[in-house]
Amino acid sequence: MFTQLLAQHFVHTALWAGAVVAVVSGVIGVFVVTRGMSFAVHAISELGFTGAAGALVVGLDPVIGVLGGSLLVGLVLGLLSLRGRERDSAIGAVLAFGLGIGVLFLSLYQGYATEATNLLFGSIVGVSDAQLRTLAIVGAIVLAGVAVLYRPLLFSSVDPEIAAARGVPLRALSVGIFLLLALTTAEAIQVVGVLLVLTLVITPAAAAQHLTRRPGVALLLSVAIALVSTEGGILLSLVKPWPTSFFITTISFTAYLGARAYGIGLKPRLRPAGATGRGLRGAGA
Amino acid sequence: MSVVAVEDLALRFGTRTLFEGLSFELRAGELLAVLGPNGTGKTSLIRIMLGLLTPSAGRVAIEGCPPRERCHRIGYVPQQRVFDRDLPLRGRDLVRLGLDGHRWGFGRLGEGDGERVDAALEEVGATGYADAPVGLLSGGEQQRLRVAQAIVADPVLILADEPLLSLDLAHQRDVVDLLDGRRRAAGTPVVFVTHDINPVLRSVDRVLYLAPDGWAIGTPDEVLTSETLSDLYETEVDVLRVRGRVIVVGTPDDQHVHHVGDEHTQ
Numbered sequence: 370m371f372t373q374l375l376a377q378h379f380v381h382t383a384l385w386a387g388a389v390v391a392v393v394s395g396v397i398g399v400f401v402v403t404r405g406m407s408f409a410v411h412a413i414s415e416l417g418f419t420g421a422a423g424a425l426v427v428g429l430d431p432v433i434g435v436l437g438g439s440l441l442v443g444l445v446l447g448l449l450s451l452r453g454r455e456r457d458s459a460i461g462a463v464l465a466f467g468l469g470i471g472v473l474f475l476s477l478y479q480g481y482a483t484e485a486t487n488l489l490f491g492s493i494v495g496v497s498d499a500q501l502r503t504l505a506i507v508g509a510i511v512l513a514g515v516a517v518l519y520r521p522l523l524f525s526s527v528d529p530e531i532a533a534a535r536g537v538p539l540r541a542l543s544v545g546i547f548l549l550l551a552l553t554t555a556e557a558i559q560v561v562g563v564l565l566v567l568t569l570v571i572t573p574a575a576a577a578q579h580l581t582r583r584p585g586v587a588l589l590l591s592v593a594i595a596l597v598s599t600e601g602g603i604l605l606s607l608v609k610p611w612p613t614s615f616f617i618t619t620i621s622f623t624a625y626l627g628a629r630a631y632g633i634g635l636k637p638r639l640r641p642a643g644a645t646g647r648g649l650r651g652a653g654a
Numbered sequence: 655m656s657v658v659a660v661e662d663l664a665l666r667f668g669t670r671t672l673f674e675g676l677s678f679e680l681r682a683g684e685l686l687a688v689l690g691p692n693g694t695g696k697t698s699l700i701r702i703m704l705g706l707l708t709p710s711a712g713r714v715a716i717e718g719c720p721p722r723e724r725c726h727r728i729g730y731v732p733q734q735r736v737f738d739r740d741l742p743l744r745g746r747d748l749v750r751l752g753l754d755g756h757r758w759g760f761g762r763l764g765e766g767d768g769e770r771v772d773a774a775l776e777e778v779g780a781t782g783y784a785d786a787p788v789g790l791l792s793g794g795e796q797q798r799l800r801v802a803q804a805i806v807a808d809p810v811l812i813l814a815d816e817p818l819l820s821l822d823l824a825h826q827r828d829v830v831d832l833l834d835g836r837r838r839a840a841g842t843p844v845v846f847v848t849h850d851i852n853p854v855l856r857s858v859d860r861v862l863y864l865a866p867d868g869w870a871i872g873t874p875d876e877v878l879t880s881e882t883l884s885d886l887y888e889t890e891v892d893v894l895r896v897r898g899r900v901i902v903v904g905t906p907d908d909q910h911v912h913h914v915g916d917e918h919t920q
């Protein structure tokens with residue numbers, strides 16, 4: 370049964386789609402986690418849902434709606450480039466209103482409810498060849514964008530004040546990362562659905578943070594965890610007919626727990642004994 | 655030859671004037687402390703010199719070039735701000751950002767850049783923890799790394815904005831000694847914003863005192879006197895010298911008195 374399924378074309382398409390989305394999510398996730406943008410990911414994906422519901426109402430491809438909704442919210446949040454609590458509350462307000470509109474669109478939509486369920490929880494096995502092509506193109510755009518922005522993005526994520534002093538355009542970078550995030554989210558929605566985007570964009574990167582102290586390695590580990598989760602989830606759903614998204618979230622969460630446990634053991638070893646050196650401990654400290 | 659020329663500089667926000675007619679020059683190897691109470695434009699002056707803020711009048715030239723054009727590398731050491739404990743970034747990576755953090759792409763190290771990072775780490779005595787995650791280092795260690803990041807690209811000028819805040823006295827002394835050593839060895843002038851002159855008193859060449867209604871510049875002995883400060887504040891201010899420390903009493907904000915009190919309780 371499993372081997373028969375593995376030979377199916379739609380399974381291959383699903384595996385490829387999963388791979389594209391995993392790579393892109395793993396890469397962007399590193400910056401999302403470093404910059405503390407997890408809540409923004411949630412908002413962008415939920416409004417991607419509103420966009421999709423809107424597209425269904427007017428008879429467009431929901432993928433276009435997802436892209437439109439996420440990009441619009443990404444652009445607004447990027448331009449605001451807010452920090453801390455102000456950002457959280459602004460996102461919360463926008464998110465709630467957007468979902469309200471989404472509910473309206475859904476009630477206006479006369480079609481099949483499965484379309485909406487798929488948006489919320491994902492439908493990786495339903496990906497067509499044409500959709501896979503779109504996923505690959507959008508994924509390539511995101512990766513190219515990250516490649517260009519990588520160094521200043523790292524600088525401004527770590528130390529915005531010094532980066533600004535060195536001429537790094539903070540606001541432009543903020544818009545850039547939010548737009549790339551919006552594209553990534555729109556991709557991930559098609560695999561794991563609106564409600565589970567975080568499992569690919571946040572969890573792998575958060576796990577990777579606990580496994581290494583090197584920025585480049587963190588990026589690779591994040592991609593690896595996202596890939597194992599997605600592909601593993603798709604394969605498991607062939608063995609046992611439970612939702613793919615359930616398996617994906619379970620694998621990525623297991624990786625996260627494992628990484629945290631490993632991190633607890635790792636920290637004391639990373640902090641070299643007597644690192645202060647040279648007898649510099651403050652007299653009064 | 656002067657590295658920095660500040661000419662008739664003024665800064666106003668709405669109807670409020672922070673300073674005006676500010677003029678001074680900085681020679682190679684000079685260490686200037688910028689003192690004064692909160693809200694007199696100390697940080698704004700740094701931001702103008704970094705090209706991040708446009709003055710209301712006047713101009714600044716760094717080796718003949720306006721700061722906005724970024725012709726020359728400027729080292730910047732801000733207040734200590736704690737890094738997240740989870741941040742996947744080593745001390746070495748932080749210093750390297752001082753070389754290529756502003757370049758697009760993945761950032762390639764040029765020839766000799768690896769050695770420059772090592773040399774900067776060595777210069778601030780951070781070699782021993784260069785490979786540890788920055789989030790696990792102490793405030794003093796993090797601040798040393800920031801100094802290394804500021805000097806790694808061999809800047810023509812170093813601007814330090816309250817770099818000693820929330821450091822204990824021993825680490826304050828370390829950071830001052832590092833900047834002092836740098837300007838003596840490499841001739842890099844240093845502008846050092848601080849609300850307490852005492853940690854830098856031994857090293858400082860001149861003091862720029864920004865008061866709410868005026869400013870004064872000169873050697874510590876010229877500026878930090880009861881006469882000069884009483885003039886600046888237009889009220890009676892006493893400057894006391896106690897065991898090599900300067901204590902200012904009687905400014906309207908009384909900030910210095912409080913600060914000295916805080917230090918004694920530490």
